Amino acid sequence: MRWTSWTGVGLGLLALGAQVVWAAETPTIGLGAQGAWTRPKDADHALGYVGAHLRLRPLAWLGLEGALDYRKESYADGSITVRDVPVTASVLVFVIPRGPFNPYLMGGTGVHFTRTEAGTVSTSDAFMGYHVGAGLQVVLGDVALFGEYRYMGVKIHAAVGPHASRLSLDASGSNLRVGLTFWF
Numbered sequence: 001m002r003w004t005s006w007t008g009v010g011l012g013l014l015a016l017g018a019q020v021v022w023a024a025e026t027p028t029i030g031l032g033a034q035g036a037w038t039r040p041k042d043a044d045h046a047l048g049y050v051g052a053h054l055r056l057r058p059l060a061w062l063g064l065e066g067a068l069d070y071r072k073e074s075y076a077d078g079s080i081t082v083r084d085v086p087v088t089a090s091v092l093v094f095v096i097p098r099g100p101f102n103p104y105l106m107g108g109t110g111v112h113f114t115r116t117e118a119g120t121v122s123t124s125d126a127f128m129g130y131h132v133g134a135g136l137q138v139v140l141g142d143v144a145l146f147g148e149y150r151y152m153g154v155k156i157h158a159a160v161g162p163h164a165s166r167l168s169l170d171a172s173g174s175n176l177r178v179g180l181t182f183w184f
Helices: 005-023
Strands: 028-038 047-059 062-075 080-094 101-118 121-140 143-153 155-160 165-170 173-183
Touching (some): 028 143, 080 121, 080 165
Antiparallel strands (some): 028 173, 121 143, 155 165
16 A cells, blocks of 8 residues: 555544544533642741632633632741632643543633731732642542642732731742542
């Protein structure tokens, strides 16, 4: 058999068509909860936090996630407290999209709604952040367990103290996150 450019084009189109058929599936929606452990760079100690998420799988290899978490951090030997509510959006790319084990890469952005307290002075603000990471989802019927590593980058700036001094805190750090998703 003689290979021509048309043979290559034909095989390429066949492979592309097979990929489209293989990836096409009914979009699925998942709701769940997660917990995480993190150590922000400037924080006094490591902390745990909790949250909820909504996951969408419009394609077998593509996932979208919206999450809402709650974190409470202390800085400067406990003299400054930051309550952080990150609202994040992520894209998940599943490396092995089918079967019970689905490893994925992810990244996204979010808004961190913060309340910074230093003594009797408090201020509220919102800051943009980003996150990147990798995880593994284990599918058990309509329920999936997941574990992931995320690096979150966010800087918090606040005017606190008796003379409204400008405070800059680095709340970036590694996160170990586990959760449970119920798929519909």
